[in-house]
Amino acid sequence: MPRTAKVPRELAFLPFLGSRAIADGLLTRRMLEGQAWHRLLPDVYVHADGYQPDDHRMWCDAVALTLPPCAAICGRSAAYLWGVNLLDRQSPVAVVLPGNYRPRGHQRVAASYQRLTGDDITRFANLPVTTPARTAFDLGRLLPRVEAVVAVDALLARRLVRVDTLAGYLAAHPPCPGIRQLRQVLALAEPHSGSPMETRLRLVLIDGGLPTPVAQHEVHDHRGRFVGRVDLAYPRWRIAIEYEGDHHRERTQFRRDVARLNDLRACGWLVLRFTADDVLRHPDRIIALVRQAIAERRRAAQATDSPS
Known part of the structure; x- marks a missing residue:
């Protein structure tokens, strides 16, 4: 008879107390010592088919x-x-x-x-x-x-x-x-944070002495049409800061990213993109690049406002 036919339905999926299973007449002590069961903790067992060590x-x-x-x-x-x-x-x-x-x-x-x-x-x-x-x-x-x-x-x-x-x-x-x-x-704290890595990226900017960016900022063109939502933004200077996770490497997502990036650039936005390696190992590089971008946008705004 297959081993699964001997497994009481009550014990087939979730961990259970061995002493209780014995008291309820579902198993014997000798049965618990067999290969069909895996001991997790003292007196706590799970069926071998349900044992997932990293679950x-x-x-x-x-x-x-x-x-x-x-x-x-x-x-x-x-x-x-x-x-x-x-x-x-x-x-x-x-x-x-x-x-x-x-x-x-x-x-x-x-x-x-x-x-x-x-x-x-x-x-x-x-x-x-x-x-x-x-x-x-x-x-x-x-x-x-x-x-x-x-x-x-x-x-x-x-x-x-x-x-x-x-x-x-x-x-x-x-x-x-x-x-x-x-x-x-x-x-x-930021209720609109899109992911743990976005939070870490935001803290890199704040701890680097940069202004606090806006999380999940929506960009619209001059007609009010929605262009896209960026992870972090300095709307005043039209600077978008994006965290690039592994899912951005998928072909479909990559094509969407390219189209969105082009739309943002058409609206006058500068987009800076960073990876986990940047956030975790090279925060100074992020701070320097963002600070440089802000300085360039400030100079450009001053030149535009200055009388010719």
């Missing part, structure tokens, strides 16, 4: 089975469940636990200890998870500054939380580590 959702499902009351999935893992992927490959599941609870450590679990109110925890697909506001609050104050802005921007862009809501949460919250950084993050 963070599977690990969230597994870890949730071990959490005590008043605990929740938090941080980057909570953001992932809310649809914002900030994870590295094989990232552990971030959880917040009551201070009096000390479980056995595991490499796939990153535990922190603090008290959450009932309003800080909700359920997502039957998993205990910090609310979007609490998730943004934690990520904005505890991650390194750039990553904190990236995380908050991403949650804002998906309309999971609003800046004013997060500011109100911050104002009502007792003092705790990272509050000063969170205030700075909120001042930099």
Whole structure:
């Protein structure tokens, strides 16, 4: 008989507690020790066909089975469940636990200890998870500054939380580590950011002493016809700054980009395009090129305004 015929339907897809499966008469201890099952955590198993070592959702499902009351999935893992992927490959599941609870450590679990109110925890697909506001609050104050802005921007862009809501949460919250950084993050937050790399590019410009650019700016021609939306812009000088991800290498997208670039140039816009290598490894080059472009546009505007 095929192995799949022996798999109880209740255990075919999601992680489960081995002790509960045994108590319910679905499996025996000897069966759990067979090759049909994969042990994820102490007393937590998944069917071998459903085991995906890099599937963070599977690990969230597994870890949730071990959490005590008043605990929740938090941080980057909570953001992932809310649809914002900030994870590295094989990232552990971030959880917040009551201070009096000390479980056995595991490499796939990153535990922190603090008290959450009932309003800080909700359920997502039957998993205990910090609310979007609490998730943004934690990520904005505890991650390194750039990553904190990236995380908050991403949650804002998906309309999971609003800046004013997060500011109100911050104002009502007792003092705790990272509050000063969170205030700075909120001042930099951009609800219209198109991607994490666009946020990083925007911060390169701001940290380089350049004016804050407008995110997702819509360009129209002299007749009011929509020409395109650019990642970042200085409308005053008609300078567009674009982040070029790998998807721009696809043939269809490349053709669209060329047509849009030509339309923007026809409207008098200067378009500067940067890659991940520029943003992550050569920020000084970006700052120099943008500063030069602004200076050239200023000189051109002054020459136009000067009497002949």
